Amino acid sequence: MEKKRDESSSVKLVGFWVSPFVHRVRWALKFKGIEYEYIEEDIFNKTPLLSELNPLYQKVPVLVHDGKPLSDSSIILEYVDQKWKPNPLLPDDPYERAQAHLWARFADEKVLESAWLALCSEGKTQERAVKQAIENLEKVEEKLKGKRFFGGDKIGHVDLMMGFVSYMLPVWEEVAGVKILDPLKFPAVAAWTNNFLNHEAIKAEYLPSRAETVAYFQWRRKELIPVYASYSRWSNK
Amino acid sequence: MDAAKSFQSPESLFVVHSESARMATETVKVLGCWPSPYVIRARIALNIKSVEYEYQEEDLLGGNKSDLLLKSNPVYKKVPVLLHADRPICESLVIVQYVDEVWASGPAILPSDPYDRAIARFWAIYMDDKWYPRVKEGFFSEGEASKIAFEEADKGLLLLEEAFTKCSKGQKFFGGERIGYLDIALGSHLAWIRVIEKASNVSLIDEAKTPNLYKWAHDFSADVAVKDVLPSTDKLYEFAKLLISVMKGSTPEK
Numbered sequence: 001m002e003k004k005r006d007e008s009s010s011v012k013l014v015g016f017w018v019s020p021f022v023h024r025v026r027w028a029l030k031f032k033g034i035e036y037e038y039i040e041e042d043i044f045n046k047t048p049l050l051s052e053l054n055p056l057y058q059k060v061p062v063l064v065h066d067g068k069p070l071s072d073s074s075i076i077l078e079y080v081d082q083k084w085k086p087n088p089l090l091p092d093d094p095y096e097r098a099q100a101h102l103w104a105r106f107a108d109e110k111v112l113e114s115a116w117l118a119l120c121s122e123g124k125t126q127e128r129a130v131k132q133a134i135e136n137l138e139k140v141e142e143k144l145k146g147k148r149f150f151g152g153d154k155i156g157h158v159d160l161m162m163g164f165v166s167y168m169l170p171v172w173e174e175v176a177g178v179k180i181l182d183p184l185k186f187p188a189v190a191a192w193t194n195n196f197l198n199h200e201a202i203k204a205e206y207l208p209s210r211a212e213t214v215a216y217f218q219w220r221r222k223e224l225i226p227v228y229a230s231y232s233r234w235s236n237k
Numbered sequence: 238m239d240a241a242k243s244f245q246s247p248e249s250l251f252v253v254h255s256e257s258a259r260m261a262t263e264t265v266k267v268l269g270c271w272p273s274p275y276v277i278r279a280r281i282a283l284n285i286k287s288v289e290y291e292y293q294e295e296d297l298l299g300g301n302k303s304d305l306l307l308k309s310n311p312v313y314k315k316v317p318v319l320l321h322a323d324r325p326i327c328e329s330l331v332i333v334q335y336v337d338e339v340w341a342s343g344p345a346i347l348p349s350d351p352y353d354r355a356i357a358r359f360w361a362i363y364m365d366d367k368w369y370p371r372v373k374e375g376f377f378s379e380g381e382a383s384k385i386a387f388e389e390a391d392k393g394l395l396l397l398e399e400a401f402t403k404c405s406k407g408q409k410f411f412g413g414e415r416i417g418y419l420d421i422a423l424g425s426h427l428a429w430i431r432v433i434e435k436a437s438n439v440s441l442i443d444e445a446k447t448p449n450l451y452k453w454a455h456d457f458s459a460d461v462a463v464k465d466v467l468p469s470t471d472k473l474y475e476f477a478k479l480l481i482s483v484m485k486g487s488t489p490e491k
Contacts (some may be wrong), residue, residue, distance in 0.1 A: 056363065056396070068352055072362065075355050081353040093337035094260075095324055101331045106312065139312065 011036035012064040014053060016043045018216050020112075020164035020210050021073040022061040022131045027160050028077050031201040032084045046097060067132045074104050077157060078202035102151065103143065104161040105188060110136045119172040119217065121223040123174045126178065140165075148195050155199055159192075166193040167207060175211060249417040261340050263322035265290035268306050270297045272476050275329035276317040277466050281421050282336040284462035286343035288289050298483060319429040330361055333421055347418045352402075357411075360400050368393040369426055372441065376433045391446070396446040397423065407450075409456050416460055424457040425468075429471040432477050 015022035114133035150158035183190035269276030309325035338345040374387035411419035
């Protein structure tokens, strides 16, 4: 249950209950020990609040700090890390930081995108998406070898950006009837999943129940299959 | 700078940044191809910081990626790649940020305030992911599709004109009195924008519609960190004609 906050809360987060992009921000705020007011927005029935805070995209998450809004989960995470210095999520060293940014992009542009496509397609398109998702996971496996977290011993920016793999990917696999993250093929990723979900900041933060999440994505898959089937670029990838 | 501020004690000269200072002297190499706006970004950033670097031109049109490129960027196999002390950094905006952080003693590229940094990153992502693809689509498609794409690009430019007003706060550039992250992000596209304006007979950065960006475009192109790496419209126009014929004539190499 979110704590009741008054209107003068300096940190507000506008989110949607099942969005992995929103969950990332919640983990980051928890990790930093930042208290915030959570505002649920039904993205299928958007209120004027979202148009006001994120006029260009009207998407969640939106973080509002001292009245100033920010959108895009990776931008928000970086902002939070810079604004609240204790418990850093990004490394100090510029090269390591650049690598973290690259892996964060890989998480969204490759890992999440291919898994999402596998969820929202069928037949040959789905087969290709699953193959792509597995190839992407192979790179993740290599990166994680011998490490507890992407950041090493401690959880970091990349762990939060990749966090959806630990709890969302298994749901998408079940809904789509595919296997991507086979623990025998990806022991390091499987181990990381456990380390991640058992981390105190992650465990303590809200995550929707598996049953609710499965039901939601079953509905989304049905809605989105015809939409993605009509995008010729997807079938050409 | 007044005398009191410019004095530094001997100890402070050897302060905490010895590791960064050492890193800042290591060799720098850029793998690129001259028409690429993304490569131009990396080079402008290095120029702002007065970093000496070796530039290696990759023959991407001929499909001959060097072994060094394939080794340095195995995931995306793309330029630019910055090699610093033989360690690769990829993705143009990541490179720009990296350069800003390593050569911290040079003029700042990103704003120091976290919120302003976040806004800069937001608009750079918009430029790359939303706006510029419309421009490209306008150029590469035909008829109605092209018209719609250019109309969307025009709308986007109005947003960017507004963003410029907010970020520049009355000064010459997005970054203020000197070029910064957003100037680099948008300005790197100027050569292609001019080619596309010429080839498609459209006016994108238009004196009447986007007067501030119009002036900014001139100021940016003339900047000392930019003028030698932004290709001339004529040279790029010839390259664009070649690129189109390659795309139409042969199976594109993926």
